[in-house]
Amino acid sequence: MYASSANISERQAAPPPLAISTVIFALRPSESSGRPTLWIPLVRRIREPFLGLWALPGGPPSAVESLQDAASRNLAETTGLAPEYLEQLYAFGGLHRSPGQRVVSIVYWALVQPTEAAMAAESENVKWFRADRLGDLAFDHQHIIDYALGRLRNKVAYGSVAYHLLGEYFTLAQVREVYEAVLDRELDPANFRRELKASPEIVETDKYLQGGKHRPPRLYRFTGLPGLDPDNRSTP
Amino acid sequence: MYASSANISERQAAPPPLAISTVIFALRPSESSGRPTLWIPLVRRIREPFLGLWALPGGPPSAVESLQDAASRNLAETTGLAPEYLEQLYAFGGLHRSPGQRVVSIVYWALVQPTEAAMAAESENVKWFRADRLGDLAFDHQHIIDYALGRLRNKVAYGSVAYHLLGEYFTLAQVREVYEAVLDRELDPANFRRELKASPEIVETDKYLQGGKHRPPRLYRFTGLPGLDPDNRSTP
DNA sequence: GCAAAAGTGTTGAGCTTACACCCATGA
DNA sequence: TCATGGGTGTAAGCTCAACACTTTTGC
Numbered sequence A, B: 001m002y003a004s005s006a007n008i009s010e011r012q013a014a015p016p017p018l019a020i021s022t023v024i025f026a027l028r029p030s031e032s033s034g035r036p037t038l039w040i041p042l043v044r045r046i047r048e049p050f051l052g053l054w055a056l057p058g059g060p061p062s063a064v065e066s067l068q069d070a071a072s073r074n075l076a077e078t079t080g081l082a083p084e085y086l087e088q089l090y091a092f093g094g095l096h097r098s099p100g101q102r103v104v105s106i107v108y109w110a111l112v113q114p115t116e117a118a119m120a121a122e123s124e125n126v127k128w129f130r131a132d133r134l135g136d137l138a139f140d141h142q143h144i145i146d147y148a149l150g151r152l153r154n155k156v157a158y159g160s161v162a163y164h165l166l167g168e169y170f171t172l173a174q175v176r177e178v179y180e181a182v183l184d185r186e187l188d189p190a191n192f193r194r195e196l197k198a199s200p201e202i203v204e205t206d207k208y209l210q211g212g213k214h215r216p217p218r219l220y221r222f223t224g225l226p227g228l229d230p231d232n233r234s235t236p
Numbered sequence C: 001g002c003a004a005a006a007g008t009g010t011t012g013a014g015c016t017t018a019c020a021c022c023c024a025t026g027a
Numbered sequence D: 001t002c003a004t005g006g007g008t009g010t011a012a013g014c015t016c017a018a019c020a021c022t023t024t025t026g027c
Helices: A067-079 A114-118 A141-158 A172-183 A189-198 B067-079 B114-118 B141-158 B172-183 B189-198
Strands: A018-029 A036-044 A085-092 A104-111 A126-130 A202-208 A218-222 B018-029 B036-044 B085-092 B104-111 B126-130 B202-208 B218-222
Touching: A018 A067, A018 A114, A018 A141, A036 A067, A036 A141, A036 A172, A067 A085, A067 A104, A085 A141, A085 B085, A104 A141, A104 B104, A141 A172, A172 A189, A172 A218, B018 B067, B018 B114, B018 B141, B036 B067, B036 B141, B036 B172, B067 B085, B067 B104, B085 B141, B104 B141, B141 B172, B172 B189, B172 B218
Parallel strands: A018 A104, B018 B104
Antiparallel strands: A018 A036, A036 A126, A085 A104, A202 A218, B018 B036, B036 B126, B085 B104, B202 B218
16 A cells, blocks of 8 residues: 555556657748748757657656746756746656657656747757648657647637737737637638737737738737746745 | 657666555535535545545556556555546646655546445545545645645536546436535526437436425436547557 | 426527728828 | 728627526425
8 A cells, every 4th residue: 555645665666768759849931821830949869769850848757847847958058048928738658658768758848939939049959840731750759749739729719819929919810829829720710809908918019010011910918927836836 | 959758768876756646526415404515535544644634545666557447556555436437637746745755646536426435445544534524644745735626627617527426317406405515506407408408418218216305307318428538649 | 295306498688790981191 | 093911880699607497206
């Protein structure tokens, strides 16, 4: 009988090793249409298994950092990115995720702003891909990305997540484009703008976006809070 | 640079050990009002730290079982229960969850039917508590339970989870009582029944619940699917 | 018959949706 | 001045919440 989740010295078999991975989303204009689409940075496998294939950035957590910090560090090390939004996705621990040793991966998902994404480190072994056009990936990473996409869609549909894919100032039409890219369907501009203006987290500024072809749209800011990591108890 | 979530041999420090815990919910009639309320089984700590305090059932996963199977086994070993519903809750991995060694806990949450719950093993070291009246718990387990309660409330409000707390046959009023217990507010019986009858997953039977004080209500069944664990990829 | 829960009907408020329309700007 | 996206108005339709009402049982 095991009476605690925090004492593992009570069983013989070695528990499976742990790794942290992150699915990172950013917006980039599509090469064809120019409209914003979702992109994901991947890193190339430099050893077996799956040598040469693309995979999610990840690695083992160190003993002295929280899981979320591990995801952050990892993300900075591989891609140079500092995410605007970072949330735990799921812990994957199936027996056959990896040939050879079995690994438990705690996966995070992140949103980065386009300014960040633009100056992200890209190299021989780090490349960005359109989220809907990935090739063959290592391990179960395609499956993980599909799950992350589902979560993103869900969070966008309800919550206040879309703004983390945009810069500090944005037009309401830009927000709509994010929704349209993520949900993959068109939305009524008139009704969408009304809905956003009803939300108190979106505040109007007195700036306008200049340089467009037509009437310059007003810029807005998002003032909502990022949402807390549940892995923090109030009684330390 | 760490190119994979499934290869941990690339870093020096030993990763933190892993444990699985489960928050188990079942309905029992309240001693005072007789109306159904949420109860949770806990196990007593039989060693330091937190010796003597109550804690969530849990233990290390073995190397040869999936995380969900580990939660299931664990649950059977400690409480004798076979849950009707089992879903991953969150991976808790803060640095200060446990005095002494740092542990990462992947926590599941479960719903068991009242028949199961009634014949659950109870002993000196395993007891059931009202979810809203727990004493001091070991580790961050109170915090975890609060989070699980939030998830349960959310899933009940939207989804099709309430039926897993009931037996195979149930009246619509019983479903309403579950909602009322979980959400902690009263619901309009007329509107609630209409909403349920609109759902195709709830099918009418030709049985009636006899033995009540008044008009015998019709019994219904739930035909929905349990919802899949995301930790299963389709390409094996 | 009476009390109480099972079960049905109805109505108004409010929100969503579709779309007509005006506004401001670059070319 | 015209094309285009920014931005506003509005009416139909639907959903939801409140509550009056009928039905069926045990006592």
